[in-house]
Amino acid sequence: xxxxxxxxxxxxxxxxxxxxxVLQIAQEALAADGLTISLDEIARRAGFGVGTVHRHxxxxxxxxxxxxxxxAERFVADARALATAExxxxxxxxxFRRVAEQxxxxxxxxxLLEGGAGLGSVLEADFADALGRLLARAQRAGAVRRELxxxxxxxxLRGALAAERHARARGAAGRxxxxxxxxxxxxxx
Amino acid sequence: xxxxxxxxxxxxxxxxxxxxxVLQIAQEALAADGLTISLDEIARRAGFGVGTVHRHxxxxxxxxxxxxxxxAERFVADARALATAExxxxxxxxxFRRVAEQxxxxxxxxxLLEGGAGLGSVLEADFADALGRLLARAQRAGAVRRELxxxxxxxxLRGALAAERHARARGAAGRxxxxxxxxxxxxxx
DNA sequence: GTAGAATCGGAGCCCTCCCTCCGCTTGCCG
DNA sequence: CGGCAAGCGGAGGGAGGGCTCCGATTCTAC
Numbered sequence: 424x425x426x427x428x429x430x431x432x433x434x435x436x437x438x439x440x441x442x443x444x445v446l447q448i449a450q451e452a453l454a455a456d457g458l459t460i461s462l463d464e465i466a467r468r469a470g471f472g473v474g475t476v477h478r479h480x481x482x483x484x485x486x487x488x489x490x491x492x493x494x495a496e497r498f499v500a501d502a503r504a505l506a507t508a509e510x511x512x513x514x515x516x517x518x519f520r521r522v523a524e525q526x527x528x529x530x531x532x533x534x535l536l537e538g539g540a541g542l543g544s545v546l547e548a549d550f551a552d553a554l555g556r557l558l559a560r561a562q563r564a565g566a567v568r569r570e571l572x573x574x575x576x577x578x579x580l581r582g583a584l585a586a587e588r589h590a591r592a593r594g595a596a597g598r599x600x601x602x603x604x605x606x607x608x609x610x611x612x
Numbered sequence: 613x614x615x616x617x618x619x620x621x622x623x624x625x626x627x628x629x630x631x632x633x634v635l636q637i638a639q640e641a642l643a644a645d646g647l648t649i650s651l652d653e654i655a656r657r658a659g660f661g662v663g664t665v666h667r668h669x670x671x672x673x674x675x676x677x678x679x680x681x682x683x684a685e686r687f688v689a690d691a692r693a694l695a696t697a698e699x700x701x702x703x704x705x706x707x708f709r710r711v712a713e714q715x716x717x718x719x720x721x722x723x724l725l726e727g728g729a730g731l732g733s734v735l736e737a738d739f740a741d742a743l744g745r746l747l748a749r750a751q752r753a754g755a756v757r758r759e760l761x762x763x764x765x766x767x768x769l770r771g772a773l774a775a776e777r778h779a780r781a782r783g784a785a786g787r788x789x790x791x792x793x794x795x796x797x798x799x800x801x
Numbered sequence: 802g803t804a805g806a807a808t809c810g811g812a813g814c815c816c817t818c819c820c821t822c823c824g825c826t827t828g829c830c831g
Numbered sequence: 832c833g834g835c836a837a838g839c840g841g842a843g844g845g846a847g848g849g850c851t852c853c854g855a856t857t858c859t860a861c
Contacts, residue, residue: 434807434808435806435807435808435857435858435859436858436859437807437808437809437857437858438807438808438809438858441808441809461847461848461849462848462849462850463847463848463849466810466811471809471810472809472810472811473810473811473849473850474808474809474810474811474850474851474852475808475809475810477849477850477851478808478809481850482849482850483849483850537774568791570787571787571791572784574779574782574784575779575784575787575788575791577778578774578775578776578778578779578784578788579775579788579791579792581774581775581778582771582772582773582774582775582776582788582792584771584774585726585767585770585771585773585774586767586768586770586771587767587771589766589767589770590763590764590767593763595761595763595764595767598759598760599764599767599768599771601795602757602760602764602768602792602795602796603768603771603791603792603795604795605794606790606792606793606794606795606796607791607795621837623837623838624827624828624829624836624837624838625828625829626827626828626837626838626839627828627837627838627839630838630839650817650819651818651819651820652817652818652819655840660839660840661839661840661841662819662840662841663820663821663822663838663839663840663841664838664839664840666819666820666821667838667839670820671819671820672818672819672820
């Protein structure tokens with residue numbers, strides 16, 4: 424559901440440049456400071472007035488969507504691409520760790536995936552679906568414990584994200600997600 | 613460090629009752645809604661004016677401390693009591709799971725333990741110390757992977773907490789922390 | 802070069818929070 | 832019971848966040 428243009432006339436050249444700059448700065452600011460950063464602060468960092476930010480992105484949510492939705496969708500696409508991978512266990516664990524590690528590098532993305540249906544309940548449904556398929560195959564292949572449901576794994580991903588986010592700040596990236604993955608493996612205990 | 617009274621004269625009977633009631637309602641409200649609940653809302657639920665809440669607890673932080681510090685300290689005491697337990701592995705994992713499960717039942721306690729040094733940097737130090745001892749013994753006993761540092765475990769606890777908190781809302785309490793514990797066990801993979 | 806449309810800046814509105822202040826009420830001691 | 836300190840309620844100050852509005856500015860078609 425749409426940005427805007429396309430139906431109306433194209434943006435003026437300077438406006439298009441400014442829009443790009445807002446997007447760029449917002450992306451950096453969100454990655455560094457998370458979803459709670461204020462639009463005033465983003466405008467300040469970009470060197471614009473608040474009005475300019477609001478004209479291009481009418482609400483804060485619209486800006487978040489423009490910056491983050493694509494990234495989150497990539498995780499879903501990634502999961503779908505692995506739906507028929509040879510090694511179902513490898514596919515599942517690889518995806519899980521990749522999501523945890525990549526999201527951990529971006530505070531806003533973390534906030535988004537950790538939170539409930541904060542942004543895009545549609546995306547959340549797709550995400551759950553893709554995760555469910557990957558999990559089911561991995562379980563049939565005997566690589567993941569049978570008793571874990573898709574909701575369990577969704578919550579474990581939230582946990583891995585929280586752990587990775589903090590660990591990353593101390594230069595221990597990747598290890599926390601690995602521990603959680605080992606916990607999900609079959610035959611442990 | 614100190615509530616208040618004791619040095620001054622004792623509270624008037626009605627004031628003491630009211631103080632207890634604020635504490636009681638605040639405890640429930642915080643458990644249900646987390647650290648971000650407003651003092652106005654707590655006052656409203658207790659049936660008092662904001663002024664009354666602020667007289668008994670001069671700042672929001674003071675109220676949080678009165679409600680939560682004791683609970684968090686119990687975790688530290690619990691860890692210390694287990695410092696010489698027979699089975700070091702059992703002691704470590706039991707403690708880890710207990711913290712994750714009990715805190716998961718209380719949103720504010722979760723927020724507190726997940727966040728950095730939000731409240732009581734002294735407590736945080738004690739907490740880290742107690743956790744470190746429990747971990748070191750469990751590792752010497754071969755029950756926990758050697759490569760995990762105390763900071764790693766602290767972050768994994770944050771993760772387990774986040775996972776448990778969400779899982780609890782769907783009636784899957786305890787399972788998430790168990791998975792993380794299995795991931796920390798030695799000899800996996 | 803110029804007129805007019807598109808864009809911009811940021812003051813300012815509204816809302817939510819924490820906290821303070823003070824006039825009114827209430828328990829308590831003599 | 833009377834007086835008064837202790838306690839109470841809640842208006843409102845100050846900070847900060849989202850969003851709007853409109854005069855000033857800048858681009859661009861002609």
